Amino acid sequence: MASAAAGAVAGxxxxxxxxxxxxxxxxxxxxxxxxxxxxKEPYKADAASREKVHFAISKWAxxxxxxxxxRSDTPEE
Amino acid sequence: MAMAALRREGRRLLLSPITPNPSSAARSAMSISPEQSAPxxxxxxxxxxxxxxxxxxxxxxxxxxxxxxxxxxxLRAVQVRTENSRGLWxxxxxxxxxxxxVDVKKNVIVTITSDKxxxxxxxxxxxxxxxxxxxVTSGPEKETKYVILGEKGKVQLIRDSKGSIEMTVTExxxxxxxxxxxxxxxxxxxxxxEFDALRIVFNKFHSVxxxxxxxxxxxxxxxxxxxxxxxxxxxxxxxxxxxxxxxxSEVLQNLAEFQFSCVLYNAALENACSELGARMSAxxxxxxxxxxxxxxxxxxxxxxxxxxxxxxLIEIISGASALTG
Numbered sequence: 334m335a336s337a338a339a340g341a342v343a344g345x346x347x348x349x350x351x352x353x354x355x356x357x358x359x360x361x362x363x364x365x366x367x368x369x370x371x372x373k374e375p376y377k378a379d380a381a382s383r384e385k386v387h388f389a390i391s392k393w394a395x396x397x398x399x400x401x402x403x404r405s406d407t408p409e410e
Numbered sequence: 411m412a413m414a415a416l417r418r419e420g421r422r423l424l425l426s427p428i429t430p431n432p433s434s435a436a437r438s439a440m441s442i443s444p445e446q447s448a449p450x451x452x453x454x455x456x457x458x459x460x461x462x463x464x465x466x467x468x469x470x471x472x473x474x475x476x477x478x479x480x481x482x483x484x485l486r487a488v489q490v491r492t493e494n495s496r497g498l499w500x501x502x503x504x505x506x507x508x509x510x511x512v513d514v515k516k517n518v519i520v521t522i523t524s525d526k527x528x529x530x531x532x533x534x535x536x537x538x539x540x541x542x543x544x545x546v547t548s549g550p551e552k553e554t555k556y557v558i559l560g561e562k563g564k565v566q567l568i569r570d571s572k573g574s575i576e577m578t579v580t581e582x583x584x585x586x587x588x589x590x591x592x593x594x595x596x597x598x599x600x601x602x603x604e605f606d607a608l609r610i611v612f613n614k615f616h617s618v619x620x621x622x623x624x625x626x627x628x629x630x631x632x633x634x635x636x637x638x639x640x641x642x643x644x645x646x647x648x649x650x651x652x653x654x655x656x657x658x659s660e661v662l663q664n665l666a667e668f669q670f671s672c673v674l675y676n677a678a679l680e681n682a683c684s685e686l687g688a689r690m691s692a693x694x695x696x697x698x699x700x701x702x703x704x705x706x707x708x709x710x711x712x713x714x715x716x717x718x719x720x721x722x723l724i725e726i727i728s729g730a731s732a733l734t735g
Binding site for chain 1 (some may be wrong): 602
């Protein structure tokens with residue numbers, strides 16, 4: 334992504350995650366799920382239910398959809 | 411015994427007028443047969459048709475009433491979450507401003523619709539707004555694309571804007587809306603779509619009967635920088651002191667990504683609320699219509715039933731008087 338490259342090159346000491354290609358969103362999601370796994374048992378199950386991911390995404394090229402990719406239960410991307 | 415003879419006479423007389431005028435007499439006769447359990451004979455069209463219709467309308471009414479209750483109960487839970495999520499993007503708007511009139515080259519319209527139907531007109535209004543936004547933002551050297559969330563929007567936009575669709579996302583409603591899911595989606599959009607400005611189209615939830623189609627604009631970090639040079643609200647960003655080893659563009663980039671994620675989360679929640687509210691009112695009016703239809707059918711059913719009884723009585727009596735007179 335253009336702005337990621339710009340962030341890595343132009344900025345002084347780009348953070349490690351930006352240099353690895355992650356966006357801020359991914360970074361904060363990983364931190365959040367680390368935090369959720371620190372919880373004790375009853376709350377842990379509640380928090381885990383808030384982390385469920387499921388959707389089917391399909392990119393289009395020239396007016397035709399390609400095969401949809403299903404993203405399921407991968408809270409971290 | 412005499413009555414039995416009279417009845418038999420009456421029935422024989424009834425058989426002849428059947429064929430020229432089968433409709434009311436025959437329908438009425440069939441209605442008598444199961445109630446009086448008397449073997450009548452040849453009758454064709456019946457109140458059976460009307461009765462079947464009444465049964466199915468009643469079932470539909472029950473189903474729509476149940477759907478309304480379900481939507482109402484779900485709405486209460488989602489409404490609380492929506493109002494809480496409004497606090498996520500308000501600071502962003504206070505800091506970076508929401509400038510729908512910004513003029514950029516690459517626009518991406520993110521349309522949020524539902525996967526399921528029977529929710530009134532909200533999906534069509536979202537699609538209408540997206541289409542007019544598309545017209546407004548396209549022009550020479552400008553490029554506008556769609557990212558569609560939800561089946562209903564996809565179906566409607568496929569029909570005439572096939573070539574401008576960048577991505578479609580479905581099956582989002584399998585799990586209740588949560589931030590993780592939306593942020594993964596936002597991440598996908600950020601990674602795969604080139605944009606200068608993102609315009610998110612959704613139905614904002616004002617009350618159970620009022621949903622307003624809204625457009626939220628999120629700018630990409632480069633555009634934010636450009637606007638901040640130009641002055642205005644964004645120009646005040648320089649007056650903030652930035653801690654840590656990051657530069658302003660770094661911070662802006664993080665902020666822009668996070669802003670997109672938060673705004674998308676809020677938009678998805680508001681749209682879910684609006685969908686439930688619209689479904690509630692649609693199912694409510696549907697059950698009311700079914701009730702009215704049921705009333706009308708009942709009236710016509712009773713009328714034909716009574717007419718048939720009267721006709722049969724007349725035939726019997728005229729048969730009897732023909733015998734005696």
